[in-house]
Amino acid sequence: MLSLHQLTCFLTTYEHRSLTRAAEELGYAQPSISEQVRNLEKSLGVQLFRRVGRGVVPTTVADTLRPHAEKVLAAVDEAEHAVAGARSLETGTIRFGMFGAARFYAGAGLVADVLGRYPGVRVELVGQNSADVAEHLRRGHLEAAMIAVGNLESEGLAITPVARDELVYISADPDRLAAPVTAHRLAQASLVMAETTWRQTDSTRVVLRRMLHDTGRNPPTRIEVEEIETAVELVERGLADSVINKGAALQLLPRLAPSAGWVPLRPRQYDTYAVVHRADATLSPAARLMIALATERIQTIAEPL
Amino acid sequence: MLSLHQLTCFLTTYEHRSLTRAAEELGYAQPSISEQVRNLEKSLGVQLFRRVGRGVVPTTVADTLRPHAEKVLAAVDEAEHAVAGARSLETGTIRFGMFGAARFYAGAGLVADVLGRYPGVRVELVGQNSADVAEHLRRGHLEAAMIAVGNLESEGLAITPVARDELVYISADPDRLAAPVTAHRLAQASLVMAETTWRQTDSTRVVLRRMLHDTGRNPPTRIEVEEIETAVELVERGLADSVINKGAALQLLPRLAPSAGWVPLRPRQYDTYAVVHRADATLSPAARLMIALATERIQTIAEPL
DNA sequence: GCCAGCCCTAGGCTTTCCCTATATCTCGGG
DNA sequence: CCCGAGATATAGGGAAAGCCTAGGGCTGGC
Numbered sequence: 261m262l263s264l265h266q267l268t269c270f271l272t273t274y275e276h277r278s279l280t281r282a283a284e285e286l287g288y289a290q291p292s293i294s295e296q297v298r299n300l301e302k303s304l305g306v307q308l309f310r311r312v313g314r315g316v317v318p319t320t321v322a323d324t325l326r327p328h329a330e331k332v333l334a335a336v337d338e339a340e341h342a343v344a345g346a347r348s349l350e351t352g353t354i355r356f357g358m359f360g361a362a363r364f365y366a367g368a369g370l371v372a373d374v375l376g377r378y379p380g381v382r383v384e385l386v387g388q389n390s391a392d393v394a395e396h397l398r399r400g401h402l403e404a405a406m407i408a409v410g411n412l413e414s415e416g417l418a419i420t421p422v423a424r425d426e427l428v429y430i431s432a433d434p435d436r437l438a439a440p441v442t443a444h445r446l447a448q449a450s451l452v453m454a455e456t457t458w459r460q461t462d463s464t465r466v467v468l469r470r471m472l473h474d475t476g477r478n479p480p481t482r483i484e485v486e487e488i489e490t491a492v493e494l495v496e497r498g499l500a501d502s503v504i505n506k507g508a509a510l511q512l513l514p515r516l517a518p519s520a521g522w523v524p525l526r527p528r529q530y531d532t533y534a535v536v537h538r539a540d541a542t543l544s545p546a547a548r549l550m551i552a553l554a555t556e557r558i559q560t561i562a563e564p565l
Numbered sequence: 566m567l568s569l570h571q572l573t574c575f576l577t578t579y580e581h582r583s584l585t586r587a588a589e590e591l592g593y594a595q596p597s598i599s600e601q602v603r604n605l606e607k608s609l610g611v612q613l614f615r616r617v618g619r620g621v622v623p624t625t626v627a628d629t630l631r632p633h634a635e636k637v638l639a640a641v642d643e644a645e646h647a648v649a650g651a652r653s654l655e656t657g658t659i660r661f662g663m664f665g666a667a668r669f670y671a672g673a674g675l676v677a678d679v680l681g682r683y684p685g686v687r688v689e690l691v692g693q694n695s696a697d698v699a700e701h702l703r704r705g706h707l708e709a710a711m712i713a714v715g716n717l718e719s720e721g722l723a724i725t726p727v728a729r730d731e732l733v734y735i736s737a738d739p740d741r742l743a744a745p746v747t748a749h750r751l752a753q754a755s756l757v758m759a760e761t762t763w764r765q766t767d768s769t770r771v772v773l774r775r776m777l778h779d780t781g782r783n784p785p786t787r788i789e790v791e792e793i794e795t796a797v798e799l800v801e802r803g804l805a806d807s808v809i810n811k812g813a814a815l816q817l818l819p820r821l822a823p824s825a826g827w828v829p830l831r832p833r834q835y836d837t838y839a840v841v842h843r844a845d846a847t848l849s850p851a852a853r854l855m856i857a858l859a860t861e862r863i864q865t866i867a868e869p870l
Numbered sequence: 871g872c873c874a875g876c877c878c879t880a881g882g883c884t885t886t887c888c889c890t891a892t893a894t895c896t897c898g899g900g
Numbered sequence: 901c902c903c904g905a906g907a908t909a910t911a912g913g914g915a916a917a918g919c920c921t922a923g924g925g926c927t928g929g930c
Contacts, residue, residue, distance in 0.1 A: 261570070262569070262641065262644075263568065263569060263570075264567070264568060264569055265566075265568075278907075278908095279907075279908065280907060280908080288888070288889090289888065289889055289890075290907080290908075290909095291888080291889080291908085291909075291910080291911095292887075292888050292889075294909065294910095295886095295887080295888080296887090299886095304652075305652060306648055306651070306652050307849065310705040310708070310846070311895095311907090312704065312705030312896090313705075313895070313896040313897070313907080313908095314895090314896055314897060314907055314908090315906095315907065315908090316705075316907090316908080317704065317705035317706055319708070320651070320659065320851070321648060321651045321652065321657060323658060324647050324648065324650075324651045324656070324657045324658065325644060325647065325648055325651075328640065328643055328647050331640045331644070332637060332641050335633065336637050338636070339567075339572075339630060339633030339634060339636070339637055340609070342629050342633050343611060343626060343629065343633075345629075346611070346625070346629045346630075347609075347611050347626065351629070352626060353625040353628060354625065355625050398617075399617065399622065400615040400621075400622035403615070403624070544611075544612065544624070570918090583877095584876075585875080585877080593919070593920090594919065594920055594921075595876080595877075595878095596877085596878075596879080596919080596920075596921090597919050599877070599878070600917095600918080600919085601918090604917090616876090616878085617927090618876080618927040618928070619876060619877090619927060619928065620875090620876070620877090621876090
């Protein structure tokens with residue numbers, strides 16, 4: 261079988277027109293180079309050098325092989341450099357999981373942070389929902405993620421809470437914003453809720469269900485939509501109220517619902533943001549970087565834990 | 566150290582997302598593939614796959630490495646094909662030695678023969694003079710050659726005569742062409758001779774010297790030139806006569822010296838054409854091809870031996 | 871909760887790698 | 901013409917890598 265070492269020995273011998281000098285340059289004994297070249301000739305089925313008295317002379321087949329051998333070694337070199345670049349985060353891809361709502365806190369800013377420090381990398385922020393992200397982690401497609409966890413239970417995943425964010429009640433009706441919203445009042449509200457597809461695992465809903473559990477009711481969701489922006493716009497039109505993260509409210513209300521406002525729940529409810537990865541994993545430098553940056557950014561907005 | 570085998574194992578594992586299936590495809594036991602991939606990761610200093618329960622999942626570094634690994638293996642494939650092509654004479658270079666005068670008999674036609682049968686090859690006909698060619702053979706730069714040998718002696722070279730060609734006297738003066746030229750008359754002639762640089766070893770001159778040896782004289786060369794064409798033109802102008810190969814005379818006189826003619830020497834003198842190669846060499850297919858074609862072509866013009 | 875699938879580890883056999891020592895050959899010089 | 905320097909080939913042995921079988925542990929599906 262043809263090997264890289266054989267090609268290296270061949271090229272060095274070709275350049276020096278000498279097995280002995282090739283051996284010196286490569287740091288081997290002369291018979292070793294001789295053996296490698298002989299094996300290469302054997303595996304190719306052709307003579308590459310004529311052994312002629314003092315020294316060796318390349319055949320025309322050696323002339324033919326040379327540029328190809330150089331190309332192979334150059335490609336190997338490129339491969340090694342590419343990996344080294346990815347290792348030092350100069351190039352390559354950094355993939356990080358991020359739950360939808362977390363984007364309001366750390367999405368664009370986090371990407372900017374990474375690109376600012378490592379301009380050569382590609383960044384992938386994947387995951388639409390915490391359950392989605394957890395599945396990616398479980399299957400190994402993601403190394404680590406920052407997600408909102410309503411319920412802190414999970415098998416095989418190491419969860420490190422880093423910040424909490426309050427859930428607030430938003431409405432276009434000033435009367436309903438006069439005082440903090442209790443579980444009792446919440447149970448009577450007419451709500452629009454986002455993340456329909458993930459309604460079972462969406463962390464906001466998990467928190468609300470727990471809050472209402474004492475009253476024995478489910479959150480009264482009159483309207484189900486996918487995008488939180490859609491929900492906010494419906495609130496603006498007065499078609500329903502909603503409960504969303506405070507961070508999202510601060511960002512979205514001025515833009516999408518200028519006539520709406522927000523009040524806390526009573527008792528106050530919190531979504532928890534946490535770093536998650538497989539419990540048994542040893543994290544790569546890239547993952548540790550993303551965790552640090554995402555944590556920092558989340559904690560500048562939400563309340564650190 | 567990184568190896569081709571490691572890259573192969575990596576790529577197959579990458580494609581199948583499984584060490585076991587990669588092992589099946591490559592025909593190895595699964596632990597062998599595991600070891601190769603582990604060694605590749607170790608030599609690159611990065612993790613390429615996350616071992617996650619059932620199967621393995623490529624990391625982003627693996628995504629980065631993959632195209633480079635493919636390029637390396639493709640380059641290896643190209644190298645092997647290039648050598649195979651050269652081996653079967655579909656591509657590559659055929660280098661063959663040929664003494665200057667032999668070109669009149671086999672030069673262009675020989676090249677045409679080779680290209681007709683193997684359209685993809687490059688052909689190099691090297692050598693200006695028999696001594697020059699012999700030196701190339703001795704140093705191993707040439708594998709085999711067809712040369713004119715005035716003296717059949719040589720150390721370490723295997724010489725196989727294949728044809729002989731008569732030397733003829735050419736002149737623009739009809740009087741001097743009335744009868745065959747004896748050594749006595751030749752010694753009185755005023756000659757122009759080609760191949761000045763190689764005058765000591767030029768086979769024509771060696772033959773003439775031997776012819777004149779009985780008279781104790783050297784050939785009376787009045788004019789020395791390099792190119793035989795120049796010599797023929799000088800003959801046309803009547804400035805001197807010359808002795809050249811009959812084959813060259815038949816080709817050159819009509820074109821360059823229409824008013825000149827030729828007569829044999831007495832006794833007739835012959836140049837011998839021979840296949841030459843290193844005595845210890847085992848000839849490549851390409852060399853054997855060239856020898857066969859050159860011999861055939863020479864023997865259609867000169868007198869076979 | 872069991873079973874099947876997949877990966878890892880362990881141990882041993884085989885091959886490759888690479889070394890030193892030695893033989894053979896060529897070339898150049900006395 | 902022989903002899904020494906220089907270059908390659910051969911021989912043999914120790915170290916390392918490759919590869920296999922057997923078995924252990926973990927995961928995921930039924």
